[in-house]
Amino acid sequence: MSLIVAIDIGGTHIRAAAYTPESTRPIAHHKTRSLAQTPGVFDRLVEAVEAIWQEGNVAAIGIASPGPLDPHSGTILDTPNIPEWANFPIASKLTERFGVPAYLDNDANLAGLAEWQFGAGKGHSDMVYLTISTGVGGGVICNNRLLQGYHGMGAELGHMTIDPNGPLCGCGHRGHVESFSSGPAIARYVNERLQAGDTSTLQPDPNLTPAQIAEAALKGDALAISAYARAGEYLGIAVANYLAIFDPSILIFGGGVSQAGDLLFKPFEASLRRHVFHPHYLDNLTITRAALGDDAGLLGALALARLALNGKK
Amino acid sequence: MSLIVAIDIGGTHIRAAAYTPESTRPIAHHKTRSLAQTPGVFDRLVEAVEAIWQEGNVAAIGIASPGPLDPHSGTILDTPNIPEWANFPIASKLTERFGVPAYLDNDANLAGLAEWQFGAGKGHSDMVYLTISTGVGGGVICNNRLLQGYHGMGAELGHMTIDPNGPLCGCGHRGHVESFSSGPAIARYVNERLQAGDTSTLQPDPNLTPAQIAEAALKGDALAISAYARAGEYLGIAVANYLAIFDPSILIFGGGVSQAGDLLFKPFEASLRRHVFHPHYLDNLTITRAALGDDAGLLGALALARLALNGKK
Numbered sequence: 191m192s193l194i195v196a197i198d199i200g201g202t203h204i205r206a207a208a209y210t211p212e213s214t215r216p217i218a219h220h221k222t223r224s225l226a227q228t229p230g231v232f233d234r235l236v237e238a239v240e241a242i243w244q245e246g247n248v249a250a251i252g253i254a255s256p257g258p259l260d261p262h263s264g265t266i267l268d269t270p271n272i273p274e275w276a277n278f279p280i281a282s283k284l285t286e287r288f289g290v291p292a293y294l295d296n297d298a299n300l301a302g303l304a305e306w307q308f309g310a311g312k313g314h315s316d317m318v319y320l321t322i323s324t325g326v327g328g329g330v331i332c333n334n335r336l337l338q339g340y341h342g343m344g345a346e347l348g349h350m351t352i353d354p355n356g357p358l359c360g361c362g363h364r365g366h367v368e369s370f371s372s373g374p375a376i377a378r379y380v381n382e383r384l385q386a387g388d389t390s391t392l393q394p395d396p397n398l399t400p401a402q403i404a405e406a407a408l409k410g411d412a413l414a415i416s417a418y419a420r421a422g423e424y425l426g427i428a429v430a431n432y433l434a435i436f437d438p439s440i441l442i443f444g445g446g447v448s449q450a451g452d453l454l455f456k457p458f459e460a461s462l463r464r465h466v467f468h469p470h471y472l473d474n475l476t477i478t479r480a481a482l483g484d485d486a487g488l489l490g491a492l493a494l495a496r497l498a499l500n501g502k503k
Numbered sequence: 504m505s506l507i508v509a510i511d512i513g514g515t516h517i518r519a520a521a522y523t524p525e526s527t528r529p530i531a532h533h534k535t536r537s538l539a540q541t542p543g544v545f546d547r548l549v550e551a552v553e554a555i556w557q558e559g560n561v562a563a564i565g566i567a568s569p570g571p572l573d574p575h576s577g578t579i580l581d582t583p584n585i586p587e588w589a590n591f592p593i594a595s596k597l598t599e600r601f602g603v604p605a606y607l608d609n610d611a612n613l614a615g616l617a618e619w620q621f622g623a624g625k626g627h628s629d630m631v632y633l634t635i636s637t638g639v640g641g642g643v644i645c646n647n648r649l650l651q652g653y654h655g656m657g658a659e660l661g662h663m664t665i666d667p668n669g670p671l672c673g674c675g676h677r678g679h680v681e682s683f684s685s686g687p688a689i690a691r692y693v694n695e696r697l698q699a700g701d702t703s704t705l706q707p708d709p710n711l712t713p714a715q716i717a718e719a720a721l722k723g724d725a726l727a728i729s730a731y732a733r734a735g736e737y738l739g740i741a742v743a744n745y746l747a748i749f750d751p752s753i754l755i756f757g758g759g760v761s762q763a764g765d766l767l768f769k770p771f772e773a774s775l776r777r778h779v780f781h782p783h784y785l786d787n788l789t790i791t792r793a794a795l796g797d798d799a800g801l802l803g804a805l806a807l808a809r810l811a812l813n814g815k816k
Contacts, residue, residue: 193713208791229579257780269569269784298814302626310795314653316652316653316657331644332646332648332650333645333646333648333650333651334646335646335648337645337749338646338750339644339749339750339751340628340629340750340751340752340787340788341631341750341783341784342750343747343750343781343783343784344629344747344748344749345748345750346747346748346750347747347748349747349780350744350747350748351665351740351743351744351778352664352665352666352667353665353666353667354665354666354740354778355666361780361781363778363780366780369640386520389627391652427664427667429662431663431664431744434656434659434662434663435657435658435660435663436652436657437651437652437653437654437655437656437657437658437659437660438652438653439653453541465667465676466662467659467662467676467679468571468656468673468674470571470580470654470656471654471656473654474653475653
């Protein structure tokens, strides 16, 4: 009864891995396509778990999934990627099938939890993890505990309004951090400026990627540079807010857009210094990149199950 | 060694009170003028404590003070009200004088802590307390613990930017919650609209108070009504952010401006419903007024010292 099975559910792949106590290297690992839009996602998930299962030797299952979801009841509320999972009690379904307790939280919270337990955030009592990619998500450690909240929907850091007249966010509201600083927000800004007549080496293209814009910026394209500068400017406002709210000792950036490096982070740091409520928040504040990469979801699910078994969640 | 002495330091008065275990009714109480701008504030504080001191029978001292301050080291960094207290190690000074441990935090955090331990927030694991008066301050309970942060400067909820082009805040930044929804922000808006030519029963007046504006609003003055509506609109945006960030089960309003009642809270509630990231945050969310009134600071200092003695802070 010593293994933990961790599951990471993504839009393209489902991964399952088994871990011995104290180790973060899996003794078994299985990856399968999720085919999220096709019925039978749960069956494919069960098969992935079966592929690594050791009957009688597993203590618990941890699950990382896109949200919104309720970690307290282990229920996925409605995740845009997997239409058949509306109000889907995934934790109790897995417990029913495999006979061990199962613990669920969303991928951003668990990537943050993983960074805290095993990665860049080790040893910090107050940590803010921010992932910047298609969306902007957060994972927060307060007083050595994962912030989940009453409905389990806390730390939705990307959906903080920083300008009520700002761009439309994917969620339908205006001026959220995500509507300024996510990958699609950066691409949308470039397309809008191109349509308004700005000159650039880039062409209007609905499929423009943040990586293409970064490439153009590194070659000196002024519009591409300004698109990242704008994302960094608003990110600085957002992070100044997170500092006033959480006062962490470490801020960790994950997600593909953070790969842009100085293009994003130089303007971000200048903006943060201008907007921070009090300079004392910056004293001894570590600002760094995520250490765990693609395994963050699995490792977060592992950490969640371990903490729950130890009564520390 | 069973008593706790609680101290509440305000701009006009210093209060000290002694409490037996388990009770929130003081067995002794002393109030003196702080004369905050006049040297000797610490001596007056010591005299107030001496007036209620029972030698050999006090276990700890709790202190509520305006910030910014560092609760971890018990140091007041610089409080605008008391110029002689810059980097003033008040907790160790009191320990030196009285021979017992002393614990410090800011008045908003401690009013929140008091509401959680003794007032409207009892029994809630995740709570947001917001005081709206001359400033906007916060006190947050996350996972049954007071959010203090690494430098002890967390939960500065009034200094969250919600519009980077918004009005100037008292702190020098733009578009903070406090710059829209505090008492002075409401009065400034009225004065600006009067100077711009709006008609009203109110006259331009730098000393205009939120209470006078509320009185005019209750008599039907359109400008006065719109000033509270605007404060409530932005308060709704701010609270939608706090819900996405903390996902509390209760939201408690304190401070003089909250006395305006429906003038502020009707527009606030409409705005909150429009801006909340996901309607699930509102399910079973309690929104209520503070229960403790003027004693919140003293009771928060009491709670802080009790929790610290029990190792639960």
